[in-house]
Amino acid sequence: MHELSIAMSIVDIAEQEVKKNNAAEVIEIELEIGKLSGIEPYALDFAWDQAILKTVLEHAKRKTRYIEAMAKCQDCGNEFEIDNFYDECPSCQSYMKELLSGKELRVKSLTVI
Ligand SMILES: [Zn+2]
Incomplete structure (x- = not known):
């Protein structure tokens, strides 16, 4: 599952951050996910619960912000x-456009203790 590997890579980022700060665990993590990033919120929630077991994210509160996809028409x-x-x-009605937002997938902030 696509979302599981994404959740696991977020766990990696969190573990590195905890190590770097000589912290014990993450208490809060904030994610930003674009609506065109291909991530299904429901699948991510499901994958998340599995991926964080016995990791520094196990007790972390997760905030997820879904970002609207915006485009700029290249004709008008x-x-x-x-x-x-x-x-x-x-x-x-042109199909020529530039994507301004919507493909984001990032850890916006991490709070460690
Ligand atoms: Zn247009």
Whole structure:
């Protein structure tokens, strides 16, 4: 499962951070996930519970922020929200666009003790 390997790589990041700070564990972790990152929230929740067992994240409170996907039309310059990459521009129906946000997948912050 895609989400499980993502959850496990976040555990790796957290373990490195704990080691670097000579800390014991993570008490809070904040993630940012774009709506077009290909991550299913439900699958991530499920994978997360398995991935964090017996790790520094086991007792961490997880905050996840899902970021709207935004695109800029390359024909008319309109900026609009999209649900998938093939959506057309609502003002000129062009398919030519630049993705401004929505593919994020990052650990925004970690609090260790
Ligand atoms: Zn347009």
